[in-house]
Amino acid sequence: MSWGLISEMGHVAIQTTDIEGSIRDATQLLGLRVTEQGVREAYLAAADVHHELVYVDSDENGIHALGLVARDGDALREIRRRVERENLQVLSERPASAGVQDGFSFVGPEGWVFEVYTGMQAHAGGPLSFGPDRYGHLNFHPQDVKGMMQFLVRVLDFRLSDVIGDDFAYFMRCNPDHHGIALIQGRGTFHHHAWQTQSIADLGKLGDRLNRVGRELIWGPVRHGAGHNIAAYYVEASGAVVELYTDLEQIYDDSRPPVRWGAEENWWNMWGSYRPEEFRSFGIPPASRR
Numbered sequence: 001m002s003w004g005l006i007s008e009m010g011h012v013a014i015q016t017t018d019i020e021g022s023i024r025d026a027t028q029l030l031g032l033r034v035t036e037q038g039v040r041e042a043y044l045a046a047a048d049v050h051h052e053l054v055y056v057d058s059d060e061n062g063i064h065a066l067g068l069v070a071r072d073g074d075a076l077r078e079i080r081r082r083v084e085r086e087n088l089q090v091l092s093e094r095p096a097s098a099g100v101q102d103g104f105s106f107v108g109p110e111g112w113v114f115e116v117y118t119g120m121q122a123h124a125g126g127p128l129s130f131g132p133d134r135y136g137h138l139n140f141h142p143q144d145v146k147g148m149m150q151f152l153v154r155v156l157d158f159r160l161s162d163v164i165g166d167d168f169a170y171f172m173r174c175n176p177d178h179h180g181i182a183l184i185q186g187r188g189t190f191h192h193h194a195w196q197t198q199s200i201a202d203l204g205k206l207g208d209r210l211n212r213v214g215r216e217l218i219w220g221p222v223r224h225g226a227g228h229n230i231a232a233y234y235v236e237a238s239g240a241v242v243e244l245y246t247d248l249e250q251i252y253d254d255s256r257p258p259v260r261w262g263a264e265e266n267w268w269n270m271w272g273s274y275r276p277e278e279f280r281s282f283g284i285p286p287a288s289r290r
């Protein structure tokens with residue numbers, strides 16, 4: 001088992017036109033806690049770290065940055081060299097977020113900003129409540145899905161776990177979690193950030209909390225074929241989709257070949273083939289202003 005340059009998914013930073021609504025959704029519906037609040041930014045986490053989600057007050061909804069944890073300082077420097085070799089624009093040679101020791105940020109394919117770092121501060125959680133354990137993965141819809149997949153392999157050492165159709169979707173991992181990043185061919189938008197919990201009952205409780213405030217799940221609970229996670233989804237104030245999941249496949253054999261699905265094979269729900277038509281129409285683009 002050999003691990004690559006990225007050891008963990010770090011965080012998602014979202015620009016939102018309704019920062020209070022976004023924070024309310026993340027704390028009262030999902031169960032995250034605010035760890036630091038600045039004038040323009042709020043940092044939130046489920047795990048015992050400084051942040052796994054950042055909201056940035058803005059006049060547009062969009063993805064500010066996708067954060068990834070480098071394995072160590074050597075890995076961080078190797079990624080910095082690869083970014084140089086790829087001629088990608090470096091936005092900052094220092095960490096763009098608070099609570100992080102070392103890192104840099106750059107613009108990847110299709111305008112997505114990546115923050116890579118080491119040494120995030122610990123931040124102890126309070127007493128256990130209904131929140132998830134931690135941030136687990138993100139899912140976005142590049143226009144050139146194969147190009148994005150190859151970029152993630154070439155620059156960030158991600159591996160393929162499942163492949164859907166002929167360049168339709170790729171599920172990619174950086175550690176034993178079946179996917180840290182999922183790519184589905186689309187219109188260049190971010191679809192969801194996903195949070196791990198221990199029990200399918202927690203997905204039901206999420207539905208109850210939504211119901212209490214007159215909102216609803218947009219899909220699920222379902223048992224995905226690719227990744228085998230049981231998942232439920234809602235839309236947060238920024239327009240991004242949020243997934244709460246449990247029972248994701250863990251891959252300890254690094255030589256496991258990618259599982260290949262036909263485009264029409266039911267890779268999305270092993271419990272039934274129905275999929276709400278509008279599910280993939282949700283999401284937000286990369287932010288144009290930083």
Ligand SMILES: [Fe+2]
Pocket residue numbers: 137138139182192194243
């Ligand atoms: Fe997901």
